[in-house]
Amino acid sequence: MxxxxxxxxxxxxxxxxxxxxxxxxxxxxxxxxxxxxxxxxxxxxxxxxxxxxxxxxxxxxxxxxxxxxxxxxxxxxxxxxxxxxxxxxxxxxxxxxxxxxxxxxxxxxxxxxxxxxxxxxxxVPAGDGTMSAVMGLERETVERICSEISSAGGIVQAANLNAPGQIVISGDKDAVAKAEEMAQQENAKRVISLEVSGPFHSRxxxxxxxxxxxxxxxxxxxxxxxxxxxxxxxxxxxxxxxxxxxxxxxxxxxxxxxxxxxxxxxxxxxxxxxxxxxxxxxxxxxxxxxxxxxxxxxxxxxxxxxxxxxxx
Incomplete structure (x- = not known):
């Protein structure tokens, strides 16, 4: 059974x-x-x-x-x-x-x-942090993007590893925007800004x-x-x-x-x-x-x- x-x-x-x-x-x-x-x-x-x-x-x-x-x-x-x-x-x-x-x-x-x-x-003060869903990229690619931006002083990380090709990132507004751009350059299928009140599951x-x-x-x-x-x-x-x-x-x-x-x-x-x-x-x-x-x-x-x- x-x-x-x-x-x-x-x-x-x-x-x-x-x-x-x-x-x-x-x-x-x-x-x-x-x-x-x-x-x-x-x-x-x-x-x-x-x-x-x-x-x-x-x-x-x-x-x-x-x-x-x-x-x-x-x-x-x-x-x-x-x-x-x-x-x-x-x-x-x-x-x-x-x-x-x-x-x-x-x-x-x-x-x-x-x-x-x-x-x-x-x-986090309203508007300082946000989250985005990245569709169609491997986990390793998303994590590499996040670590590149974070090592340059931004805060962004993979927050929800939901399913193959569906990962939500979270962090400060500018860092998330940069990560969205980089994800698109890596040929993500879609990048969707989420309507959330904060950068959940991030530091x-x-x-x-x-x-x-x-x-x-x-x-x-x-x-x-x-x-x-x-x-x-x-x-x-x-x-x-x-x-x-x-x-x-x-x-x-x-x-x-x-x-x-x-x-x-x-x-x-x-x-x-x-x-x-x-x-x-x-x-x-x-x-x-x-x-x-x-x-x-x-x-x-x-x-x-x-x-x-x-x-x-």
Whole structure:
């Protein structure tokens, strides 16, 4: 029997209306989302269901909103008796993976990601840093471009190694612009400036990392019910102290997502379920491995029904 992995998306997958159908149709999920409003002491659910999009997109709102929507998807899967052998989350999604595995409580996870969003927002003055997606270049080429610019004094690094030919770079505005130019000279298929509020997963996030270290320190991390793969090294981990260290390092470290999917395949995973809004991660799995894997979505009652039917 092949194994199953739950994948949890990161920032950028949020959209007004997410988890709304779950909320309206399922009392347990309604209670779960109402609890997020109570824990955070503001109507997060209103932002999730109705926006406005600009407010929802703010890092400090997007992060707890996504975690809540992903936990709603997880609850719906649980009710269908669908279980994971492994879990992984893209950036912010790693917190949902840890919550799903019982490493941190839902309440603590919500509080941490709310703070994480604020710290990331405050780390770099608005407009100083940015991110861009580079399509169609090898990892080595992108890393060489980044190191050339960085050695000349700029800050730019590969931030999300998502799939073959899909890498996001992050850093200060000028350095990223230079890297975009060089990528085009190397015949990148496309270079797309991303609408983000900061240079995430770059060393410009060090102030956020320091604050997050203090915020996470007192929080208990428990043994996971199943291994969680960390963004920073794409390896499965069950040691609570290591899992804690990895989410702290993650703020300034690249997200090794392609490596994470390859590692899950090595571990015998042939069924991937993206739990949460959108289908970005499912698309990335297919870019890494075209054949012999099943990719399912769990973003609303309908897709959960389809996934459950396919798995039974």
């Amino acid at each position: 092949g194994k199953t992995a739950f994948l949890f998306p990161g920032q950028g997958s949020q959209h007004p209306g997410m988890a709304k159908a779950f909320y309206e149709q399922n009392n347990d999920i309604k209670a779960l989302i109402d609890e997020a409003d109570r824990i955070l002491d503001y109507p997060l659910s209103g932002l999730m269901f109705a926006g406005p999009e600009d407010e929802l997109k703010k890092t400090e709102n997007a992060q707890p909103a996504l975690l809540t929507a992903e936990m709603a998807s997880l609850e719906a899967l649980k009710q269908k008796g669908i279980k994971a052998d492994f879990a992984a989350g893209h950036s912010l999604g790693e917190y949902t993976a840890l919550t799903a595995a019982g490493v941190i409580s839902y309440e603590n996870a919500l509080r941490i990601v709310k703070q994480r969003g604020l710290f990331m927002e405050e780390a 410009m996030m060090e102030p956020a990392q320091e604050k997050l270290t203090s915020a996470i320190e007192p929080i208990t991390f428990s043994e996971p019910a199943f291994p969680v793969l960390s963004n920073v090294n794409a390896m499965e981990e069950t040691d609570p102290a290591q899992l804690k260290q990895h989410v702290i390092e993650q703020v300034t470290s690249p997200v090794y997502w392609e490596d994470t999917i390859r590692r899950l395949l090595e571990l015998g995973v042939d069924t991937f379920i993206e739990a949460g809004p959108g289908n970005v991660l499912g698309g990335l799995v297919r870019r890494v491995q075209r054949r012999g894997v099943n990719v399912y979505s769990a973003q609303d009652p309908e897709s959960v029904e389809k996934t459950a039917a396919a798995l039974t």
